[in-house]
Amino acid sequence: MDKTKKLFDEITRDYTGFRCYTEPKWNYLNRCARLECERIRNLLEQWFKNFPSKAQDDLRKRFQSKKDQHHLSAFFELYLHELLSKSGFSVEIHPVMRNKSTHPDFKVLKDGKPLFYLEAKVVSLSDEDISAKARENQVYKVLNRIKSPNSFIGVKVQGTPVTNPPGTKMRRFLECKLSNLDLNTIAKQSEQDGFEALPQWEWKHDDWQVIFFPIPKKLKAQAKLDVRPIGLQMYNPRLTIPHIGIKQAIQDKATKYGELDLPYIVAINIMKEFGGDDIDISNALFGEEQVALIFRRNELIGKQFRRKPNGAWYGPNGPQNKRVSAVLIAVGLTPWEIAKITPVLWHNPWANNPLPLRIWRFPQVILNKKSAQLRKKRGKKAWQILGLYPDWPE
Template sequence: MEMDSSLRIFDELERTFPGPADYSEGHFSYYNRSARPAVAAIRARLGEMFSRYPVEHQAELRARFRSGDDRGFDSAFFELLLHELLLRLRCTVEVHPPVTSGDGKVPDFLAAPEDGEPFYVEAIVASALSDNEAARQSIMNVVYDQINKIESRNFFITISTIEGIGQRQPSGKRIRRFLETRLAALDPDRVAQDYTEGAADLPEWLYEEDKLKIEFGVVPKSTQARMKQGARSLGKLATEVKWGSDASSLRDAISRKAGRYGDLGHPYVIAINSTSKWGVEHTDVMEALFGTESFYLDRETLKEMRMVRNPDGALNTRRGATYTRVSAVLIAFGAYPASIANVVVKLYHNPWAKYLYSGPLCQLEQEVPVGDNMKRTPGISLGDLFGLNRDWPGD
């Protein structure tokens, strides 16, 4: 079958929308319609990368970009990013190479360096959000968009607390009427004076619908903001409390992919894009791979604290070293289309790997086993490898 090499991720059309994305808007929808120069630069870069993706696999990747599901967009983007990374490291890349696992599953990539051993790469996105949390976020995104439809010339609307988000979408029209009625009763000059003087009793309203409770407030707009056409009404949102670390989502991602294909006979690298909205840290990765930290007081000195790893990591359990077919884990610390120039990408080696990895990914920043410890070694950044300035894609 002859493949169409003219496929494009984004549509060719005249774009006039200059604003930010709606809260409930999908990634593809916004990138496809935005007229902002920065978004145009992103579209152009992704288009260039897509043109180098194997023609016979472009249709499937494009469909995920355009599916309307942000999870599909995110996974397609990360696979495209990895493919481009491998090309720029002078690898020949095969997409979905056949393997002998027998169940029809295939890894994402087989990369063959100019010199050295071929290696497999499997991609996965870890968001740290459960399905229920993602559903609740989607519900509130629709609410936020409804609030932004309110014409509030004098005030930003703030949200201090949200409780009892259920599975049913609350009435956006009812919330708008609730807020519009209360905003109309305010004296803008009086509220602005109270705000300037630091008054503690600024207007607050509790909205209730079924079990849902939202506490709203207002902040007076500056003179400049009042004159701005099309400005959004929604200001500060409720701060979400993060319990624990992101190590569990990373550990789960590794476990899902570690034994998926059996013994591949070559190094196997799992690449994870951590898109946690709280931001993943190096300590989260170390706990996910090698176990959580415990500290013990030295019995002799009773002063020095000693850190040990509990056997609850993906690669280190109570049974000892596990998933030894995983050679290394490549972590992207929040890779998005707009962050390619600045995202940190680091390679964590598995000290117990059956097939040790020493290929071109070692040009990136690494964590290398030295004795019983891991040692950081610097490397080239993704931005430099892709030839992007730090301020790309601009404002």
């Protein structure tokens, strides 16, 4: 393959450590010499060969982006193309739509017969949260330059920084604290009383509160300077509402192409830091769960479980966004999780163009409108179709 037609650089690699806090995901994967990274690169290069040549330049540019959202978006498209191809479908990239200037990501066919359109979307943290996390990571990068041969540093975090914290000042503050420690005494205290006995040092910046504490290393690990000093990070829970992001992704795509002549699937990859499970997905599609308490006079006589009419597919006026036939949802799919995660297809029971169950080989979820119960239909695992093994790439 032409060098300009590859996802990764042809370079000598010798770095086997972890990804730096502020490092773009593509950059690390490109320079990492670990065997797992090599396996990932080899697999993705093979997938890239299979990707239509007319769309390779655009995909490669986004895949190599320093912005992780763009990188993961391109990866998701590459993954979906390969998954569909290995499932026996043929895939047309950016099909021309009649009387429209826009076009979905894929048109999927079987034996030359058009079956459905598919549009891909990655759901992640908001731009504000991503910026705050980037500011935190910049500090951790500075702190990991501290020379702390005999103890790790524990970090407890509350809140998020609104402006860039002074990483260099924090580093000097910690170096001063660490230099005055009696590690033997601290080690004995922590063995008896756990983390509670360790000294704690507080640092505040904006609404960001950080508590540092030393974690004595075992004797055999002491004096090793090639180990990152931050050994433990603890975060207070942050409020994320995954179903809102899922719902918004569907609504953004639902009317983008108007009425279509085929079923229409929206594929969504929910990033791990955003979270998401079957309950979140159900809330996003069919409305949030709620409990109605039934009283007779002042006596509670029963409970009734129902949903608010605020789902992507069911709103205040009943079924809506009926142009979307189904959503294909993966949670936390990255190049490292290719074999471990299998997307699940959730069917829209009110779709204008329903997608036939028989054409899909992977797990599916179907709503029985009469009983209001969700039924899961088993299917193939992604690793089986992709020719991998369950723990790949380890």
